[in-house]
Structure formats: C-alpha cells, structure tokens
Amino acid sequence: MSASPIRTRPLAxxxxxxxxxxxxxxxxxxxVDVLHEYLGxxxxxxxxxxxxxxxxxxxVDDEHGPREVRSCITGAHYFNGKRIRTVEGHAERDDTGRLKALSPVQQAFLDHFSFQCGYCTPGFVNAATVLLERLAKRPIAHSEVERTITEALDPHLCRCTGYVRYYRAVKQLVLETPGLVRDTEAARKPREGTP
Structure with a gap:
C-alpha cells in the first residue's frame, strides 16, 4: 500500500x-508554517x-482591511494574492536592512516595558497597529478610548500577564497621536469653575 502524494498548489x-x-x-x-518554513x-x-x-x-490589507487574521488556523492558500503584514514589516529599515526606527507601536511597547518573554508581542503589535490605523480613518470620542482599546487587545493572550503595560502603552499612543480621538483637547482642559 503506497502513501498518497502530498497535493500542492502554487501560492503567491x-x-x-x-x-x-x-x-x-x-x-x-x-x-504560519509557510512564513517559517518557506520564507524565513x-x-x-x-x-x-x-x-x-x-x-x-x-x-491583511484588502477591501475589508486592515484586519487581523490568525495564521495558525488559516490555510496559506486563503492568502493567495493578498497583501499581508507581519511583525517584521513594521520597523523602518535602510537599503541594507539595518534598523532605522521602530514603529510607533513598537516604540511605545518598549517605552512601557510592555513585554516580558516577548512571545505574544508580535500579535499585540499587529492588534495595536490595526487599531491605530482604523482610528486614523474613524476617530472616536475620548469617552470611548478605554473600551475601544480593551476590545482590540482582549482577544490576545499574554502568559506573562503583561496586559496592563500593553494597555497603557496603547492608551498613551492613542491619546497622543493627533486625529485618533475627536475631543482629546477638550478632555485635557479643566472645566470652568474647577481648580
């Protein structure tokens, strides 16, 4: 009895x-296996x-995107012809591949010591990046910031329990990036009659 051959298809x-x-x-x-085994x-x-x-x-950047997709349960051929970003694509590099600058999300996580082992960090970087890009297109009210960040980050698990630091980093980034929150300036100013 011979084993059946592995069926393959072209993937771009x-x-x-x-x-x-x-x-x-x-x-x-x-x-995830294609990324690791075929593309390094x-x-x-x-x-x-x-x-x-x-x-x-x-x-994934498409007509619905940017959006997060879990690569360990999604077949590689689903992505055929699609535009994908991995954690390697966020930092700015020069022509030789040397690091020039981290992305704002990566820098915020570093500044807040958001990670310990770092295993979950790529997923959090991508989640926060998608959140910031969506907010740039559709800013939210200051009163919605905490709920919005929680909804974006909650599905991601951190075994070292770095949630608070991830959350704080993203919150600071959202509040300090112009155009993401509609009424940030009004929220910072004290109300009349308050010391």
Missing amino acids: LDINGRRHGPVDVPEDMML LTGTRFGCGQGVCRACTVI
Whole structure:
C-alpha cells in the first residue's frame, strides 16, 4: 500500500510590500508554517495552534482591511494574492536592512516595558497597529478610548500577564497621536469653575 502524494498548489503572496512566489505549497498548510518554513519570517509566533492566543496574528490589507487574521488556523492558500503584514514589516529599515526606527507601536511597547518573554508581542503589535490605523480613518470620542482599546487587545493572550503595560502603552499612543480621538483637547482642559 503506497502513501498518497502530498497535493500542492502554487501560492503567491505580497508580504511587507515584497512579492513572494509563486511557490508550490501543500494545500492544507497553514500560513504560519509557510512564513517559517518557506520564507524565513519567524517573527509570527506559533502559540496554541488553535487560534486562541493570537500570537500568530498577521495583518491583511484588502477591501475589508486592515484586519487581523490568525495564521495558525488559516490555510496559506486563503492568502493567495493578498497583501499581508507581519511583525517584521513594521520597523523602518535602510537599503541594507539595518534598523532605522521602530514603529510607533513598537516604540511605545518598549517605552512601557510592555513585554516580558516577548512571545505574544508580535500579535499585540499587529492588534495595536490595526487599531491605530482604523482610528486614523474613524476617530472616536475620548469617552470611548478605554473600551475601544480593551476590545482590540482582549482577544490576545499574554502568559506573562503583561496586559496592563500593553494597555497603557496603547492608551498613551492613542491619546497622543493627533486625529485618533475627536475631543482629546477638550478632555485635557479643566472645566470652568474647577481648580
């Protein structure tokens, strides 16, 4: 009895602004495995393998996006022809690949010592990036900031319990980035009659 051959199909991806493929990839392979095994992009983490912890989150930019997609439970071929961002694509680099500057989210996490082991950090970076990009298009009221950040970050799990620091970093970034909150200036000014 012979084993059946692994069925493959061509896969072409646009990752972090760079075209990859087409390359023959097994039909049932998840994107996280393609990133690691075929493309050498190991920043996206394989955590629970069930899409619960969200360490494997990538950003998809399409007519619905930007949006988060869990790469450990989503087949690679779903992403065929799509534009994807991984954690490696956020920082600014020079022509030689050397780091020039971290993204605002990455810098905020570093400034707030948001992570301990760092395993969940790529997922949190992508979640916060999607949140900031959405707020740039549709600013929210100051009264909605805490709820909005909580909804964006709550699905992500941190085994070192760094939630408070992640949250604080994102909150500061949201409040200090012009155009994300509609009434930030009004919220900062004391009301008449208050000391």
